[in-house]
Amino acid sequence: KFALFSVLTLLSFHAVFSFTPLHTQHPLDPITKEEFLAVQTIVQNKYPISNNKLAFHYIGVDDPEKDLVLKYETSPTLISIPRKIFVVAIINSQTHEILIDLTIKSIVSDNIHNGYGFPVLSAAEQFLAIDLPLKYPPFIASVNKRGLNISEIVCSSFTMGWFGEEKNSRTVRVDCFMKESTVNIYVRPITGITIVADLDLMKIVEYHDRDTEAVPTAENTEYQVSKQSPPFGPKQHSLTSHQPQGPGFQINGTSVSWANWKFHIGFDVRAGIVISLASIYDLEKHKSRRVLYKGYISELFVPYQDPTEEFYFKTFFDSGEFGFGLSTVSLIPNRDCPPHAQFIDTYIHSADGTPIFLENAICVFEQYGNIMWRHTETGIPNESIEESRTEVDLAIRTVVTVGNYDNVLDWEFKTSGWMKPSIALSGILEIKGTNIKHKDEIKEEIHGKLVSANSIGIYHDHFYIYYLDFDIDGTQNSFEKTSLKTVRIVDGGSKRKSYWTTETQTAKTESDAKITIGLAPAELVVVNPNIKTAVGNEVGYRLIPAIPAHPLLTEDDYPQIRGAFTNYNVWVTPYNRTEKWAGGLYVDHSRGDDTLAVWTKKNREIVNKDIVMWHVVGIHHVPAQEDFPIMPLLSTSFELRPTNFFERNPVLKTLPPRDFTWPGCSN
Amino acid sequence: KFALFSVLTLLSFHAVFSFTPLHTQHPLDPITKEEFLAVQTIVQNKYPISNNKLAFHYIGVDDPEKDLVLKYETSPTLISIPRKIFVVAIINSQTHEILIDLTIKSIVSDNIHNGYGFPVLSAAEQFLAIDLPLKYPPFIASVNKRGLNISEIVCSSFTMGWFGEEKNSRTVRVDCFMKESTVNIYVRPITGITIVADLDLMKIVEYHDRDTEAVPTAENTEYQVSKQSPPFGPKQHSLTSHQPQGPGFQINGTSVSWANWKFHIGFDVRAGIVISLASIYDLEKHKSRRVLYKGYISELFVPYQDPTEEFYFKTFFDSGEFGFGLSTVSLIPNRDCPPHAQFIDTYIHSADGTPIFLENAICVFEQYGNIMWRHTETGIPNESIEESRTEVDLAIRTVVTVGNYDNVLDWEFKTSGWMKPSIALSGILEIKGTNIKHKDEIKEEIHGKLVSANSIGIYHDHFYIYYLDFDIDGTQNSFEKTSLKTVRIVDGGSKRKSYWTTETQTAKTESDAKITIGLAPAELVVVNPNIKTAVGNEVGYRLIPAIPAHPLLTEDDYPQIRGAFTNYNVWVTPYNRTEKWAGGLYVDHSRGDDTLAVWTKKNREIVNKDIVMWHVVGIHHVPAQEDFPIMPLLSTSFELRPTNFFERNPVLKTLPPRDFTWPGCSN
Numbered sequence A, B: 001k002f003a004l005f006s007v008l009t010l011l012s013f014h015a016v017f018s019f020t021p022l023h024t025q026h027p028l029d030p031i032t033k034e035e036f037l038a039v040q041t042i043v044q045n046k047y048p049i050s051n052n053k054l055a056f057h058y059i060g061v062d063d064p065e066k067d068l069v070l071k072y073e074t075s076p077t078l079i080s081i082p083r084k085i086f087v088v089a090i091i092n093s094q095t096h097e098i099l100i101d102l103t104i105k106s107i108v109s110d111n112i113h114n115g116y117g118f119p120v121l122s123a124a125e126q127f128l129a130i131d132l133p134l135k136y137p138p139f140i141a142s143v144n145k146r147g148l149n150i151s152e153i154v155c156s157s158f159t160m161g162w163f164g165e166e167k168n169s170r171t172v173r174v175d176c177f178m179k180e181s182t183v184n185i186y187v188r189p190i191t192g193i194t195i196v197a198d199l200d201l202m203k204i205v206e207y208h209d210r211d212t213e214a215v216p217t218a219e220n221t222e223y224q225v226s227k228q229s230p231p232f233g234p235k236q237h238s239l240t241s242h243q244p245q246g247p248g249f250q251i252n253g254t255s256v257s258w259a260n261w262k263f264h265i266g267f268d269v270r271a272g273i274v275i276s277l278a279s280i281y282d283l284e285k286h287k288s289r290r291v292l293y294k295g296y297i298s299e300l301f302v303p304y305q306d307p308t309e310e311f312y313f314k315t316f317f318d319s320g321e322f323g324f325g326l327s328t329v330s331l332i333p334n335r336d337c338p339p340h341a342q343f344i345d346t347y348i349h350s351a352d353g354t355p356i357f358l359e360n361a362i363c364v365f366e367q368y369g370n371i372m373w374r375h376t377e378t379g380i381p382n383e384s385i386e387e388s389r390t391e392v393d394l395a396i397r398t399v400v401t402v403g404n405y406d407n408v409l410d411w412e413f414k415t416s417g418w419m420k421p422s423i424a425l426s427g428i429l430e431i432k433g434t435n436i437k438h439k440d441e442i443k444e445e446i447h448g449k450l451v452s453a454n455s456i457g458i459y460h461d462h463f464y465i466y467y468l469d470f471d472i473d474g475t476q477n478s479f480e481k482t483s484l485k486t487v488r489i490v491d492g493g494s495k496r497k498s499y500w501t502t503e504t505q506t507a508k509t510e511s512d513a514k515i516t517i518g519l520a521p522a523e524l525v526v527v528n529p530n531i532k533t534a535v536g537n538e539v540g541y542r543l544i545p546a547i548p549a550h551p552l553l554t555e556d557d558y559p560q561i562r563g564a565f566t567n568y569n570v571w572v573t574p575y576n577r578t579e580k581w582a583g584g585l586y587v588d589h590s591r592g593d594d595t596l597a598v599w600t601k602k603n604r605e606i607v608n609k610d611i612v613m614w615h616v617v618g619i620h621h622v623p624a625q626e627d628f629p630i631m632p633l634l635s636t637s638f639e640l641r642p643t644n645f646f647e648r649n650p651v652l653k654t655l656p657p658r659d660f661t662w663p664g665c666s667n
Ligand SMILES: [Cu+2]
Pocket: A425, A460, A461, A462, A621
């Protein structure tokens, strides 16, 4: 049956599509429109939609073997890498894992997932689910009881997690909001109603009208400029940039070269943007040197801290449950990115497998970035020395909007060798309605802060985990922790009583590399122990973290079991092609049996191996009134800095860019 | 005698100078050229230089009473504040504290400091001291022994700290360097020679030639572009900014207004830049609201971690020993600041009291600063909503170069109410010469990292302490710590087993407010307990710290006793006009008896009082080869963010700035 299907697919496929890529496809390129259509056809041919219920929950490039990709990088014409696509589809209520080889246009394997957890939700099923209450008589009765107008109500779906239930079905909670007089629906929740919808049955399976708290008013909640009235302010003056020599970067397909950097921009419906094959040109060694094979956000865990019926389940995994790629929004030129930015479009897919064009998914731009290095020397008689280099750095930006929250995700590159991934949060708080209008009325725990009358901003965390597959000068790397330790001087050999020194330990196994940042001062470095500088230092890249956040839930709590990858800020694993998602492949209703915390229990060796560093950055969010009705950016970032990677400062001999002034007509 | 002197001064003064200020002088304005000259004359009249040895070590504005300044802010014409100048001068080897009232042109008081410690060193005496070895026969012999050329040697002076000695004189260590073939003198130290010079005697009082280690070569150490040879790179393209509507800020004298902010820029020869009277316009309350009375870096402690004779004493206090203002360098247009920056000049003074013009001491510029806030709403049927506001923020920059290190000190202001002070380090590492050329040759502790052949970059820390006198909506403020605490659910009332909540405590006394950041998650907020928002929250500003650094020296070690203000990351004190310098007024050879750690032992009350927050930000520096021969910027910063200060997001109704494109001729 399988062979026959392949042949059929092959035929039908060729009849319909022709590939005309604008550039040679790179093995890590995102899936094209034509490829999505091919996948759709291949799967539909096996499971005709006339007699199968078929929904695509994930379509992604099946990672090619790393050694093949590396060979391709050296000799792109000498190697052909099969283009394989990994599909997770729910077919007749069963979760299928389908591997397709697009080169031969056929299904390579088709397995059914029988474990816990469900795939990324599709937009289509959520759109159907959020419409259910509006036609559900008990809900209409509840709405009437509250004196609200059903035509002014919009609902939204929320994943439910897992709280020890023996059996799970693909259910979501549906919460409803007033859209009357504002588009800021999240700040006008209708509180006190529990609605559970089953996505497979597509019906409401649980309904309770518990109590009635006030719906916050729409006053001062509108954020659309077109709906606001004066006074406006504060006033900002325009600041436009110009690059008289043109941009310093070139985008060829999805490969970017800029100054001394080259890297590839991928895109995945689950991970969103993926930076890969980042290498930097070493002026002194006259060669490009490999740094990062792949980097992306593997998961985002957002547990709310209200255990009541209204909020207890809100322990979201935004990547695994909703898809960072599926939730990526079109960037607004001149607003989300500066006027001189260039944009990259991409495709995502719908539940029926149809490609969806996502315009301006990514922007790339240069920005003025402080001073690169400087010195004024006044200590040499009769010499006056002042040298300073301006820094222009490169930023890659996407915005992932999962319901209320907007995640502004940047990767910055600097010519000095730094990479700086950063996260900034904006969008709307999740608000719980309350009858309380003033802090003095609070008599018991409200699990958040009063951010406006009748509006509680519930406490929550944002934990992002980055997958950082370093390949520093090759795949064989190690992870070193250099601790700073106080030494007390006892022999009286110095006028000092103490000093600090360093002690470097190579992490032998995964257990050695589980790091809680902040407990003790240490430098965390990925090195290549096989390559040394002229003076004998191992070449490496160092993690410079932001102020860390640690989980505050108890380890035995269900959400924390599912989000156990937050137990440490740094983890290191041996590279494994299948270990991509720190919270597991199937995160909706997951039970925590496929997380980074579980994989690392094997305590594998990580010395001089192809290793992956995982880094958790987090924010504990105690809402404030300034976060309401829309949040000014709250950001965090970390830096990956070359440490004894170069023989010396790699930008020592960079020239200042030419000075230009705002031109007259005859420039 | 005193009265007579006053009259004489008055007469002579009027004969020589006329004040023609370009704008009305603000009570917090830096000392003008004319004022420096007046001070010089007044003091020289009392202590004629014909028969007195007189050197000015500090000349600063004596802080006017805060309530007078605040009255002046409201009604500048109704109040006249005496212009008082505080002078520290060494006169005939005694340290004088002289208070001058420039309004009446006379000395108000003249006291002799008899305690421990000496004032900020003057440049003049250091220039004399570093010349001493070059004419000192034993040194010349040592140079000859090493086969070096005395005409290619330049020396530099280093403060010596205090290591339990009973008696101190004003000594400095003088270390010498090769300037042959490079201006990068700090990377070519002549190791193994101890030279101690007495600044009062101005002679070498101690000399040892201990041992001979190699002087590192000049190869690859030159950073001047004019002295470098190809290949140059990496190549950067120009990025210029244009503000078609002009800058969004206005500088009137030293008062700056920008968007919703107003503040004053002061300058002090010890503190460097001082931001004061920062207030923000509240669009909703239709008034300007006070935030920060004064903010500046009170001290910088840089202890090196090598206890050997060569380095043990290197435990510098760059502000108290060398003066941040005296060490401020002229900014290089288009390099240190972007092309559209505006510059502010100022005056410092020489040891003889003569004003020195410091061109481009400060720059002020707007910069593109990520997104201000955004949201894309896809959850409302038939509506397509995307709103995003570009953020332009304001930066104020100075660069303080103390010998080898350049400190890039920024204050950023955002329309959303944030202030973001940041520090970035560049310049040259302190290098210790060694015969070691390769890591394999290291047999014992070298107290640093081999950053090049024969060159050890010694371990050290940089601890900056900010003085932050918040006056949030008035002077009466409190300091609150909101701890995040895990709650285990035991009653089975929820499917959750845990959550976190917050517990807010007001610091009653100074002891309550000594905070080591990172031990436990907490929000640190300065509030005005007398002013509440409509829903009852206290208005406040929150500290969002960077990853903290804690001291690693033992508490009983002499440098740590002197730098005990680093024992905590946050301190809060009641406002006291004399408590300005966290390491003491006299820091050279100080004994730690006048530090923030000592003042706070009084454990004064700080509830609903005029309070000052002190914040220590630090970097432990393990040098790497990339830091050599000149360091790419290493930075840290913290944020001060309004927290329930505004009723809601204060930039909700900001309009996007007008879009402009690079103009043709007829724009
Ligand atoms: Cu949040």
